[in-house]
Amino acid sequence: MTPRSLTAGLLAGAFALTSCGAPVAPSAAKNSLVIAGYGGSYEEAFKKSVIPEFEKTCACKVTYIAGSSTDTVAKLKAQQASPQIDVALIDDGVQNQAVEAGLLAKLDPKAVTNLPDVIDIARLPGDIGVGFSLNATGLAYNTEYYKKNGLQPPKRLADLADAKLKGKLVMPSITQTYGLGALLMAAKVGGGSESAIDPGFEGVKKVAANAVTFDTTADVSSYFLQGQAVATIWGNSRVQTLAGKGFPIAFVYPEEGALPLIATVNVVNKAPHADLGQKFVNMLLEPSSQKALAEAAFNGPAVKGLTLDPALAAKVVGQARAGQLRKLDWTMINKNRSAWTERWNKEIEIS
Structure with missing residues (x-):
């Protein structure tokens, strides 16, 4: 996943306005969710297929801030005392560092009801975050x-x-x-x-x-x-x-x-909108979201039983391949x- 610098436009888009016109971080706004994640094809897929559907179901506004995994974790560390990001999409290796630094929260099985459907290699220790797509x-x-x-x-x-x-x-x-x-x-x-x-x-x-x-x-x-x-x-x-x-x-x-190269989705520890974050994680594990990401960026699904078009299935890391990848x-x-x-x-x- 390619490192990507935040442009002035992204920084401007990372802020909402209060009714009196004063800028506030989107995470402080009511009914909002701030996601920090990958740029490129991932960002395109999220903005096209995943985020619009979530905004409909949650009646909320989602702000997406693109950046590399290391950039995202650096932001989480800088904001640790007062988090502004609710959900972080990061590679598994960097995610391990974030867990050790206490930056991420445990997933709630009552909210993330799709957890049992996640394949073994994408389940993370203690369910602090979860893999949502596979690469090799x-x-x-x-x-x-x-x-x-x-x-x-x-x-x-x-x-x-x-x-x-x-x-x-x-x-x-x-x-x-x-x-x-x-x-x-x-x-x-x-x-x-x-x-x-x-x-x-x-x-x-x-x-x-x-x-x-x-x-x-x-x-x-x-x-x-x-x-x-x-x-x-x-x-x-x-x-x-x-x-x-x-x-x-x-x-x-x-x-x-x-x-394996596993993209993980995580709720930030002490996130302003942790409940929405948990719901977003669950939606990302839905078959429709998994299929959209596979079609957009050739990333293998992380949930069991998803059927893809044969031509697409041959190009992604499928269930059989996932079992052969080395942890x-x-x-x-x-x-x-x-x-x-x-x-x-x-x-x-x-x-």
Whole structure:
């Protein structure tokens, strides 16, 4: 999910007016709900399909503030004494940090009645938040380039270390999810884990030798479109979005196992409108909302029994795939991530 700066327009839209004309934060206004979440296709899908329907059912006004997961959690920390955000949409790894900081509230099973329908991998410890859509981190390659050059499609991370890809690989930096995913995949192949990361660095070094650049944005579309890169470690939904525009690209679930990327929805601790927040979480788990998000951004549903069009179902992380994704120890990852980043900068991204 791409980091996105708040523009002046978004900041202006984040405030409502009282009857006397004085600006107040929307969270302080009656019958309002403030959601901080992803930009791009997620924001478009929410504003088109999810939010209008919720506003009808709750007779309330919803304000959506777009930003990356780290940006959103930074706002929650800054507002911890007096929250202005009611609901936060954040990636699972960052969500774990927010839980440890006491920024999020436990979901109320009486209000979030759809919780029992959520698949196992999307249920979070203590039901502090819940996963509402699934993605996977794996491999992506230019099918046309590979075919023309007699290359076999990659099956595992190590295949991206092929000397024939020298200068044709865009390598994600560890500062974003896909780079971290590459490190964890390499660690597993080498007999390591989140708590034994050395094999990960050894494996990533071999792949990174082919890098034309190290990307920090999480959106490498331009490198593919301009022919600068023909392979990378990337997310399924992003690959499907680019493929949907007619580009010859395919996603591969690597043999060592794709890693889950779970988008979570959370009620902020001491949120001004916590009751509305709980209701919004429940609506996001409704089949209609789940289907809308799958259609808009190729994100896999997080609830059981949802039937999608076969063509769409083949492109998202479905129920069978979800069961094969490897659960990650985010407590261990977050504990060591700053040290890993420092080591990565010294050993992998050597200037």
